[in-house]
Amino acid sequence: MTETKSAAYNSSDFQWLVASDLDGTLLDHFSYSHLPANDTLEKLESSGIPVILNSSKTRDEMLELRRALNNEHPFIVENGSAIFIPQGYFPQRPEFAREESGFWIVEPGARRDDILAFLQQDGEKHGAPYLNFAAASTAEIVAATGLTSAEAEKANQRNYSEPLLWQGDEQEKLAFIARANASGFATLQGGRFLHVLGQTDKGRATQLLKKAYQHYTDRECRLIASGDGPNDLDMLRVADIAVIVRSPAHPPPSLPHHPHLIVTRETGPRGWAEAIEEIFTTDSKHSANIRM
Incomplete structure (x- = not known):
């Protein structure tokens, strides 16, 4: 794995959020398997670090995948077009959200x-x-x-x-x-x-959701975003740490000038897990890393 730039972080100072694409990132490009990422997903969950699924997929697709991934956190559908937050996830319903089928829904996109x-x-x-x-x-x-x-x-x-x-x-x-x-x-x-x-993207929706998290925590929210394709770049640009997961089907998208960028060596969920583990593992030789 190649980390182009890094900086010191202290896990106790921040509320970390992990936003992730699915196809080619958490899911294998060919088999759609998430098995290599499961252990890391469990560690994040037990550490109180929400994984926000952010995909071009539809609500129904995302609901099924959330069940398979044991994920009960908010998620973003159709490339940032709508944010689905389980009702009661935050102390209050976010501004501009409507209620439907057990979710608070914010819709920055077009119909x-x-x-x-x-x-x-x-x-x-x-x-x-x-x-x-x-x-x-x-x-x-x-x-x-x-x-x-x-x-x-x-x-x-x-x-x-x-x-x-x-x-x-x-x-x-x-x-x-x-x-x-x-x-x-x-x-x-x-x-x-x-x-x-509509005039939205994965990055804008992620920022809206991050603001909701920030409203209900005393710690500063920090964002790790991961993806493998051009439609993930808007999300990666707004992240404190950007993880480009290598694809077996196309070269990594270009993300110049990002201050904290990781490009994985492995592809798909294996590369995703290795990047997240590296970020959240204390290493005396790399003060940038933090403990999960």
């Missing part, structure tokens, strides 16, 4: 219906050189993602964004992105898909 209306109008005028989830069959989503049929159906139960499997050339993509931006939407290139969403 999917508005995005689909834009895609229909744009496609009629400029063509649609992509496969979007709303227009795709379950079998097509399975073929594009490697998910099971049940998982593909959950992935298509979106509320705030629309993934596009781009099939045109780069020039067409750039022109499409410009039109989306001009219409008030943002785009993010994930590992496999170009996501169309």
